[in-house]
Amino acid sequence: MFNGMDVEELNDDIDMFKQNPTKCQIAQKITAEWMGGYRSKVSAGNKELLIGGDENFSPMAATHASLLSCEITVIAMHATLRGIELERIYIESEGNFDISRLYTVDNEPNPGFQNFNYTVKIKAKNATPDQLTELVKLCETHSPVADTIESQVPINLKFEIE
Incomplete structure (x- = not known):
């Protein structure tokens, strides 16, 4: 174990994906059910998450949190592969969005995030500033969540009346 990750398993996974790239294609199935009020x-x-309501992250906060969590995963995974011993990764972030359309106040702007501004703070025992900069830059090129947000993935909605 290194940085809380099983290095042997991580390297085995990478080798398996290189030998069989089709295994990199993942179909993720998720269901959501209304729990009353603003909660889902x-x-x-076998994993469940409550979103919305006063006690839980809002859907927008969950999206924002997913981005930051993915950035941390990218940094930690690649630090581990490079033998960089991490002491801390901390991200401060602000995302801006306008809920006018959600509440039918106005049709502009789009109701999603307009931007994310964040700062990654990283501390490691055995890395140069250049190595840490390189790790953080991977967030711009290797983060699946950041790519999903930036690329405006098509959403295909179907519905059924029960």
Whole structure:
């Protein structure tokens, strides 16, 4: 174990993906069910997450949190692969969005995030500033969540009346 990751398993996974690139293609199935008010229960396999309401992250906060969590994963994974011993990764972030359209106040602007501004703070025992800069730059090129947000993935909605 290094940085809380099983290095042997990580390297085995990378080798397997290189030998069989089709295994990199993942179909993720998630369900969501209204729990009353502004709350939803989101399920993926045997894992559940409550979103919305006063006690939980809002859907927008969950999106924002997913971005930051993915950035941390990218940095930690690549630090581990490079033998860089991390002491801390901390991200401060602000995302701006306008809820006018959600509440039918106005049709402009779009109701999603307009931008994210964040700062990554990283501390490692055995890395140069250049190595840490390189790790953080991977967030711009290797983060699946950041790529999803930036590329405006098509959403195909179907509905059924029960």
